[in-house]
Amino acid sequence: MRFLRVARLLPLAGALTTNNAPPRPKQVAIIGAGAAGSSAAYHLAQYGAEAKTPTNITVFERNGYVGGRTTTVHPWDDQTVSIELGGSIFVQINHIMVKAMEDFNLSTNVREFAEQLDLPDLGVWNGKEFVVIVDSGDSWWSIGKMLWKYGAAPYWTNRLMKSAVGKFLTMYDEPVFPWKSLNAVVESVGLLEATGVTGEQYLKTNGIGEAFSKDVIQASTRVNYASNLPYIHGLETMVCMATNGAMQIAGGNWQIFAHMLKTSGANVHLNTSVSHIAKQADGSYKITTSGSETSSFDEVILASPLQYSDLVIDPAPKHVPDEIPYTKLYTTLFATPFQLSQAAFNLDVKSPVPTAILTTLPPSEQVVDGAGSPNFYSISISGTGVNKRASPTRHEYIYKIFSPSRVNATFLSHILGAEVSDEEAKHGEANGNVSWIHHKIWHSYPREYPRVTFEEIELDDGLWYTSGIESFISTMETSALSGKNVAKLIANGWATGSEASQEEVNQSEL
Structure with a gap:
């Protein structure tokens, strides 16, 4: 009789043992370590910890650095001088970026070049004249x-x-x-x-x-998105036009995303491209890298534009993002001992050139989908530094140009009022008028044409996409928000699945 009682208890004991066993960790792959991918890893780790859901996150990044389009370069290979090449600023209303900056105790870079150099802060050039000049401390909204x-x-x-x-x-x-x-x-x-x-x-x-609209707002759309109204x-x-409280992280905004990844505990694989994603019969995904290594995951987050990923998804997901046009933007950083020439901008010698020049079109010019007659979108001082390669060493200005095509020696000579050789325009020359130069072509953001439909967030069961938000708003902040949103959707799905599983267990025990 005693044996029978024990035997009757065995199924219940087995159920209790099963329920108390630690759950299998969720395996999540994130493809891309830019703003969206880093944010997804960071927030998913937080949501998993809050729900006591073990989570293993693996991030694949084809570049040798994190941050995506937020990256810095070092003029003259001087590691003490960092200049943003990509995403340069964020603003006070960018809640995720600002909170991360505070949580990670990162300091901002305050560079009031206009005040330091006693120059106007900003001017809008229409190819013939400055239609607006704003001094340091003024705003679009307040000055008389x-x-x-x-x-x-x-x-x-x-x-x-x-x-x-x-x-x-x-x-x-x-x-x-x-x-x-x-x-x-x-x-x-x-x-x-x-x-x-x-x-x-x-x-x-x-x-x-x-x-x-044409003088001021269009100048802002051109510098931010290379687009006329x-x-x-x-x-x-x-x-x-939401520019209040603009800031950047000292040493580079990429540090926000590096800290996000580090804090998440994700296993980050740099210089690793994903070539193939295959959905399995059990709903999981097998990922193959360009090095032919394979791994299985419960969830996959594609955190970069699919059309530039060289990625095969087999079978094709339920929703395939449309291929859309991206802006091909030429970014040029260069160092020179010269300030911009007044003559190049039709100013007299007593009128200094602003530290940042935005552009718009002259009233008589038909609006086109491009830079138009100014032939560039913006020129600004991004930093200063000491050129230690020059003999003797000298203090120089570091400029950034956004343009629709590669800048050449003729253009640089014109804006500086000093002869720049072809070699200097291509590679720089330590003692030359352009001592250092860096050329970069970005597919920087989608063409932000009007639209009323946007890409799906979940391309298939367990296959997620963050880049659709860029046709809505393309910023570091919105990409980070998209990553956070996907992380929360995944966590909510796990919670729902866990509740359903628990209910099944309870039913079986009854």
Whole structure:
């Protein structure tokens, strides 16, 4: 009789043993260690820890560095001088970036070049003249000469920007966050009216004067997205005007994403491309690298544009992102002992050239999808440093140019008012008028044409995509938000699955 009682208890004991066994860790692959991938790893590790769900995260990055399009270079190979080559600034309303900066105790780089050099802070050049010059400490919204020239347009633009940004910020918190569909959330927060029209149409509909739109707002869309107002949607146009509290991390913004990955505990594989993703019968995914190494994962996050990934997904997912045009942007960094030439910008010798030059089109020029007659989007001082390779050593200015084509010796000679040789324009010469130069071609962001539909977030069961958000808003912050959103969706899915499994166990015990 005693044996029978013990035997009857054995199934229950087995159930208890099974329930108490530690769950198998979730295996997650993230392809891309830029803003989205790093943020996904960081937040997924947090969500997993909060839910007591063991999580193993593996990040594959084809480059030899983390940060994606946020990367720095060192003029003259001087490691003490760091200049942003990609994503240069973020702003106060970028909640994820700012919180990460604070959590990781990173310091910002405050470079008031205009004050240090006693130069105007910013000017808007239309290829013939400066239509606007702003001194250090002034803003688009407040200075009297802006209001005198453009009436109430700066004020109404500021209100319109704050309204659009306010709607966007609701995407960070419950009940809107996390969102399973970018299409649905953009509509629900009331932003389709801004993404579905051009910047030109959006501003006109909202009563913003044409002069301010073309002189100031278009200058901002050109420097940020290499686009004139008829070729960029209304929401991205407003994003360009949300510049309050601009900052960057001392030593490079990439450090935010490096800290995210380190804190997540992810296993990061640099210089490792993923060539193949194969969905298995059990719903898992087998990933093959370019080195023919394979691993299996429960979830895969594709955190870079699929069209540039050289990746085969077999079988094709339920949703395949469309191939869309990206901006081909030429970024040039160069060092010189010269400031920009007044003559190049039709200024007299007593009028200094601003430290940052944005561009727009002259009134008589038909608007095109390109840089137009100014032939570049912006030129700005990005830093200063001592050229220790020169003999004798000398202090130099480090400029950044955004342009639709590669800058050459003729262009550099013109803007500096000093002869620059072809060799200097290509490679720099330590004692030359251009001592150091770095050329980079980026597929920097999608062409932000008006649209009312966006890519799916979950391409297939357990296969996630972050880059669809870039056609909505393309910034470091929104990519980080997209990564965080995917992380929360995955964590919620695990919680739902765990609850369902527990209910099945309870039913079987009954």
